[in-house]
Amino acid sequence: MSTVLLIEDETELARVAQSYLEKAGFQVILASRGDTGLSLFRQHKPDLVLLDLNLPGMDGLDVAREIRRQSDVPLIMVTARVEETDRLIGLELGADDYIVKPYSVRELVARVRAVLRRFNRSSGGSQILREGNLEVDLDTHTVKRGDEEIFLTPTEFQLLSTLMAQPGRVFTRLQLLEAIQGVAYEGYERTIDAHIKNLRAKIEEDPHHPHYVETVFGVGYRFRKG
Template sequence: MKQPPTILVVDDEPQIRRFLRYSLEASGYAVSLADCGAAALRLVAAGAPDLMILDLGLPDLDGKVVLGQVRQTSDMPVIVLSARADEDEKITALDLGADDYVAKPFGIRELLARIRANLKPQRSTAGSQERLTLGDLVIDIAAHRVDRGGEPIRLTPKEFSLLVLLAANAGRVLTHRQILMQVWGAAHVEDVAYLRVFIGQLRQKIRDNSGGPRLIVTEPGVGYRAIADR
């Protein structure tokens, strides 16, 4: 029998830990708990969980330090759950390797949706996948082609690369810097206005402005997220 995914909750507030343990176990997950950064790192070293929910305001180590140490040995999804709502904090955490950022106070349904999105196999990048889907779009990576209902959508090479990156990481927030580095390279990591232009062009071509549910969502001041299938 397949074991349920294990989620490590790292938070110094006992009521948050109790609430998340109850909610996650009720949703079919196995749960481990840590009340400080050192305990979290010990649990990760003992046997990597499938996903970590990480508070930044820990009593011994800043959560960003914990995140940095985890990323030295593990690529498991990490969702930051923090009362720090400042954009710079969000961007720093995401650039350090967090897969998502949820601000306190939070809704459990939203958090569960983020967990499901980050546990999907597609989070790993396009890699060896030959095809990706995003909403009603079919992206054929080998053929460098995007179809909707059998009708091709013509994209420039950069627009295509941008769409593949977003679709391969559907459900995750990608920062401006992460996207610019992946698609345009290190020389363009500060060209946020340039990225906005390409996102606008891409949305127009895939008809992401037609009044229906968005495929690409703007995370203000942070970056963009492609919506994972529910």
């Protein structure tokens, strides 16, 4: 049974979300404050964190920052903030997905399942993708650049392996969103740009002049051949 840490200060919303998640087979730990949530994260080491951005005690973005300093655990932001910059900051901090209030609890459960699926996905046998000094092991979910191991979030790993498996193919943002989430939620495709930015910062020698992940202007992205 996977454990979900839900950090949410709206009591009724937290109760309903907990009920649906538990019916879906998850164990749920609740926190109503950012600082409390961070303490529970360190104590219980959950399989996934659902994190509201507007929290008493400690702001959600600060909680996300601290979590990412310690772990690559799957992280979904839950926010009522309408400013796109807030969502992009969260994604750049390493969040794997976000969902905006008010939301359908069924959609929330679907997002949790999708993120955990790509985190736990196993190909059944060791499959390694290589290009230049970059190596991606699909079985162990490890990435190396030369002798250096690079730590990616589940979303970044799935994004890289999707692009790398078909070098030269141009993927639209919607196609990449569907590849990493299992479904493309309309209006969310621009979040791919934030994930690509994070990915380049980790795998490229010079993220501002990327060698591996190329932008195809007006279309999307591709992994460079050779």
